[in-house]
Amino acid sequence: MSVSENDIIDFIYAEAALLDEHKFGDWLELFTDDGVYWMPLEFGQTEEHLTTSLMYEDKLLLTVRVERLSGERTFSQRPKSRCHHILQRPQILEMGEIIKTKTAFHYTETRLDEQFFLVGWAEHVLRQTDTGLKIVRKQVNLINPESAHRNIQLFV
């Protein structure tokens, strides 16, 4: 089963749409069991473990986040946050067993009267599996990771 460049581009758009539509459970299913979601703290950071990151989430932690969002005693989600992604057309950097893409984004998150804006690019590493394309790694590079942020509660 081979995938075309268009399939990959559609996949990246669909991934963001799941987040914007609050289908977090379906979104989680897009990750492989060893999948990772990484948001570095420093611009250009390459070290994953021996320095602080904003997020470095394996499937267990992503599952916790998703479950928490709908928890009855998740007070920071009363009322709930909403998010919105605007993506530039994904660039395909590598096409093979492993697929690598880079996608510029404008991300907005809002709750009550507050709204903030994050900008940067996401680097996806994808793998073809029996159940379709899956995310092995999503790295979210903000242009201002070191800024004094407010709560970032959903997923960029």
Place this chain on the structure above:
Amino acid sequence: MSEINLDDLVKPGASEVHRDVFLCQDVFAQEMKTVFRNTWVYVGHDSQAPNKGDFTTTAIGTQPVIMVRHTDNTIQVLLNRCPHKGVQLVNDPSGSTGRFFRCPYHAWSFKTDGSPLGIPFKKGYEDTGFDTSCAKKGMCKVANVKNYRGFIFARLSEEGESFEDFFSGSLSSIDNMIDRSPEGRLEIVGPPLRYLHHCNWKMLVDNQTDTCHPMIAHESSAGTVTKIWNAVANEDTPKPMVVELVLPFMSSYETFEKMGIRTWDHGHGHTGVSWSIHSEYSDVEGYFSAMIEAYGKERAEEIIAETRHNTCYFPNMMVKGAIQTLRLFKPIAADKTIVESWIFKLVGAPDTFLKRTAMYNRIINAPTSIVGHDDLEMYERAQEGLKTDANPWVNMQRHYREDELGGERVHPGTSEVQMRNHYVSWAKYMGQINEKGAGS
């Protein structure tokens, strides 16, 4: 500005504290002129400025300062303004200035101890009375700076308690963090997490020793980890590092009660006297033998067994020796605080420690942390809820006893005694009004 009467703000023993302590901008302004001038405030760590000319920028209260390593190798703390027009001499979070600071506006230059070096085309100041001006003296310098085993503290006011008198026994928590390095040395790693809260800085300080909130406010985060872990594991399943870090947050009231709280004079204190949420981390191969080699078996065991939870240093700093993190609650306004969360490497210890520390920092302290989301929600709801006129008091009476403070004392672990200790000192320093500027 109306007169601030401290007796109206803090009840005896700080059993209750008036909401204006958190809401009132006039109170905030007085804090900046008293609490943050008269006490030893944490500025940074000397590993942030390893070479001559290396600097970091930060603030003591709302006073912008530069911490710099001078040509004689000492750490200097200078007010970050050019004596000419007030321009900040540097504004990068950190960097190197070489042998001197040069103002980008008119090229006035200063040595790294703040003393004047040069002014271009200086003859224009002849016969102007410039020699007696403030500008002539160079950069304002904080006179009282202490480098305590790498931790840099500064006191803006000329007069006050000595460093040793101010901190007394509380320095044992910083000592323990340093002693956990087989080489007795720490290094700051990476930039801090920076997290903006729309609440008063003291709400964050209070929360550091609030042992009755984790199992409630963090049910959504730590509770969810516990639930998911229990569904897939039994008692013998080895816990991943992240599970090991988060599960203890859901400990019972009884567990927190037993762990105890220790207080010292001048508003310092810590949770976790006999046990803490950091006590049961897995051993790391190679560490214990390195510690025995460095300290001998008895002393090494003593250092490792001391697993204090949060040590609050008055007014606005907290360290966790057992996981090597430091948090600074930086006041911006009565309702605005930036929290910086820093991590340290134990020099000479296996990398697993740094990995654990970095993980703890992002899981618990980041603006992307679900634990942080729980806490911020509570602080900001309090900042709003305190606008209620019907009850102006914040209650801190849990386990309150008269005469509970004085010297070094140990209290029940769910006591709000460390919060009271903080406000008793806060009221004392708020009363020490001194309008003079700092340094030269």
